[in-house]
Amino acid sequence: MAENAIPHKPYDSSAFEGPSFRKKRDVPDGLWLRCPGCEKMLYRKAVAENSEVCPECQHHFRMSGKARISQLADPDTFEELFADIAPADPLEFKWLGQSYADRVRAEQAKTNNTDAVLTGIAFVKGRRLALGVMDGDFLMGSMGSVVGEKLSLLIEEAATQSLPLVIVCMSGGARMHEGALSLMQMAKTSAALAKFDDAGGLYIAILADPTTGGTTASFAMLGDVIIAEPGALIGFAGQRVIANTIRAELPEGFQRAEFLLEHGFIDMITPRKELRNEIARLIDYCGKQ
Numbered sequence: 001m002a003e004n005a006i007p008h009k010p011y012d013s014s015a016f017e018g019p020s021f022r023k024k025r026d027v028p029d030g031l032w033l034r035c036p037g038c039e040k041m042l043y044r045k046a047v048a049e050n051s052e053v054c055p056e057c058q059h060h061f062r063m064s065g066k067a068r069i070s071q072l073a074d075p076d077t078f079e080e081l082f083a084d085i086a087p088a089d090p091l092e093f094k095w096l097g098q099s100y101a102d103r104v105r106a107e108q109a110k111t112n113n114t115d116a117v118l119t120g121i122a123f124v125k126g127r128r129l130a131l132g133v134m135d136g137d138f139l140m141g142s143m144g145s146v147v148g149e150k151l152s153l154l155i156e157e158a159a160t161q162s163l164p165l166v167i168v169c170m171s172g173g174a175r176m177h178e179g180a181l182s183l184m185q186m187a188k189t190s191a192a193l194a195k196f197d198d199a200g201g202l203y204i205a206i207l208a209d210p211t212t213g214g215t216t217a218s219f220a221m222l223g224d225v226i227i228a229e230p231g232a233l234i235g236f237a238g239q240r241v242i243a244n245t246i247r248a249e250l251p252e253g254f255q256r257a258e259f260l261l262e263h264g265f266i267d268m269i270t271p272r273k274e275l276r277n278e279i280a281r282l283i284d285y286c287g288k289q
């Protein structure tokens, strides 16, 4: 026997108490998920039926654009507008060996959307409104030319039809694949909203997790009323960038909805399940002014 060989020991079950290293094959992939809020294992279907909110701790999970519309709008009332606008690749951008055009095709196949926003007319508790919903599943809800164009057209449509405007923001920021063209969408959407405001339109911005970068720096923060979902990350630059720039420790909860409410950046925090009531209440309230 070699000198370094590990001596054989009889099986001792008491040595295996504690965390199991065995792969949990009895839990099929995708049926359960762990909540980042309370760390409990949740039945995925139960979470979906609870508007993608943890039934235990009320952690708000991210939602796809389509799920968001089903949750927010009255059933079967969403009439999509500008659905045929799709991105071009004017810069012939390539990143990590993949062209932007290929990436867009993959994202379109994954989400069944042409880009990262859905726009249209819908009813919420019987109130007709113009609704824009960003889709975080499409290239992290990044704002490129299509998001800017569709939202600007939606804002104009809201003005033409004298409808309240609701935009659910969820975005990783400007889309780097379109370079400066993405950055121009900040000015474009802001200008459209300024005109809408001059015409007396009501704009309710709903900030979901995460709302960051160029989206925050434009239409997300221009609502007459700005509502955030609980715990949503809302900011312009990332925490690490800010901490390194100002060389200071950032306060706890910095860039979370609760911190922003405390410091006057947003108007209210509304749990997802209350959003429909809140939108209806605000529309009625502003209609009476």
Ligand SMILES: [Zn+2]
Pocket (backbone or CB within 6 Å): 035, 036, 037, 038, 039, 040, 054, 055, 056, 057, 058, 059
């Ligand atoms: Zn939870």
